Amino acid sequence: MNYEEMLRRELTLITPADEGAMARAAVYQGTLAKPPGSLGELENIYIRLCGITGTLCPGYTPCRIIVLCADNGVVKEGVSVTPRSVTAAQAVNMTRHCTGMSAMAHHFGDQVQVVDVGIADEYHCPEIVNRKIRPGTRNLGREPAMTRQETAQAVWTGMELARRAKAEGVAVLGVGEMGIGNTTTSAAVLAALTGLPVEAVTGRGGGMTDAGFLRKKQVITRALALHRPDKNDALDVLSKVGGLDLAAMCGVFLGAGRYGLPAVIDGFISVVAALCAYRLCPAVGDYLFASHLSREVGYTAAIEELGLAPWLHLGMRLGEGSGCPIAFRVLEAACAAARGMATFEGAAIDDSYLNEIRGKDCF
């Protein structure tokens, strides 16, 4: 199968959000009994959800976090203090609701789908969905992480997971990951896509000594010089300095656009995957929602490239999809307010007093 050809065909089918539905939603927001714009970002969220779903009554449940798990060959370069085995261990733990993300998701009743797209170590856990493309990537410090075909297959796999979510009645997606070494791949991909200096986009990930941090930046710098990824070709960038987790996450975001589902971005790795999706198909930007501001250096540059701003400033830097269960509640709040509030008319409030200030800088 030529995954890239299949992928390219799907990308042509992704359309921007419905402008008409968004215009109607904005008018409706204006009729609600509140000072115009006083629900701030919640109003914009509701309007965008209407544009994605083409209705003034968008669904917000069930929510599903798709967690793409894979190992990264670059850990051989000593870019993470954490041993590779933690990828498999945490993936299993996610199915038992005892990681940061999965404990919150379980508490709130959100679905968690843990998917193996490239875990290197053995494990036994039937709850993990097996979509392994290969057991970990090659060491990008020495050779391209993946072939182009493997990369396209991983992206395709992510799109398929989004398609399945839609078919199973999921209303909102979250995109998480588990993959030791993936803050290195994410920083490399972000530097390649934006041309920003490695220094500006590389953080300490899951924790790193000063010496290890220096080595991490050197490995990324060397890999970019060695492979010369084409910044205008996100598949090239992902295949040379990315990972199976990143590529499959990118595919889930693309699938959200393709199948009309809102998709919540988590932290640093998730936002870099979203940026790859956006570069492959800018229309997908309409389907993306930021959740929290990751403390990992580089997050801000990536979210700004997407033209989004994170809602929550909680000092988090965990990954896994941990921002998603919290962000789902924000989406729900936006819908609840729009659905439940009375209009000026229904609340018996004459809104003609607003004529004096409407459209002016009075708020």
Ligand SMILES: Cc1cc2ncn([C@H]3O[C@H](COP(=O)(O)O)[C@@H](O)[C@H]3O)c2cc1C
């Ligand atoms: C126990 C543990 C749980 C985690 N859950 C997410 N990550 C996070 O850390 C990893 C990336 O960091 P680096 O690039 O430094 O390896 C990813 O798996 C990410 O999800 C974790 C990391 C650890 C150690």
Ligand SMILES: O=C(O)c1cccnc1
């Ligand atoms: O923001 C993230 O996603 C993140 C940051 C550090 C380590 N792992 C993940």
